Amino acid sequence: MLGTVLCLFVTAAAPISTMPVDPHSLPITSDLAKTLRGHVEYLAGPKLQGRKPGTAGNREAAAYLETQFHAAGLQPLASLGGYRQPLAEDLGDNLLGMRPASESGPTDGWLIVGAHYDHLGGSYLGADDNASAAAILIETARSLPPLQHHHILFAAFNAEEPPYIRTPQMGSQYFTDHLPSEIGSLANVQAVVIMDLMGGVHWEPLKETIFAAGAEKSPGLYRRLKEAASREAKPLTPDASPLTILPVGLHLIEQIPFIGQVAFSDYDAFRNRAVPFLLLSSGRTPRYHQPTDLPDTLHYERMAVTVEWLQHLLRAVEEDREPYRFEADRVEFADDVASVRPLVARAATEETTIPGTSFLSLWKLRRDRQWLEGLDPTAPTPNDVTRLERVSIRLQCLLADFTGCFLM
């Protein structure tokens, strides 16, 4: 009997054939995309051996970032005497470079743009995770002129990956625990933008999409995000595609069934201290934390448009001089539904299913689609919120090919 059930299940779980996006088919024509690829090829090249904290490859990555920060004209913080903030236990350094406000005054706030640059090491080279975001960080630092009233700190954090994530050794956590005296207090930080996994592609309908999470906890920042997301982010060359920025609530990423809230990146240290933050990410792909996460699998033209879009967002945030409010539990449920509903509808359609979709996952997706169609997003019950979180996690699992999530 058990054999029959298992056999039925294995048949039901067999994938439906859909082709993933072939990254080699994506054009790389703009100079900025080529420059971004150069950074990724160096940082995720075999010479740096995966940039694991405490290794020679991690120190070489730091030296590269230091050279790039210098070339971009960023200023070191005087309190550190250079771009490096050494971490405990010889793990290596955070790299910090600042662009002072052009009309500097005593009440200037700070904006922080951050991304981790370490990875797992060995045969895990981490192109998408997170050489992609380090490359965007470098090119944003190079091309963004000074803001009038906010200093910008560009932060390449070390030690984000396991076993350091969610521990005091984590580079971003160390940074918030040992804040450089120039910043003084985290209350002076208007907003933090964290980038993680910025180059991956897998499913055709999300090829030009970057998710934007966490800003919903700060209504002022969220308003700026939505304005910037609604403006068309044009590609840099005629044969490339425009960028879509899709706001999603952080709870749709963090609330894991049977486990609870799990933080996934450097925004955590800032969120825990009530600093308004935004996480940008193209999400996990089946190459996440695999030796196949290599430089030739990234979407460099989308990364190039992201550099332009991020500059636009930072200039918009610059308009706001009053500190943003922060409410850790704030959710924008109607917007969450508006973002998730069309994705589920597309994923539940045979022609556009996510690669790796099985009969079981398709069946669940169709149930989710039906539920979403009948849902009133203006008056959610706690059960609605939980169910949307579960739908979102299942969708993300499918995108990363962790199909076991469909058993939940």
Ligand SMILES: [Zn+2]
């Ligand atoms: Zn990672």
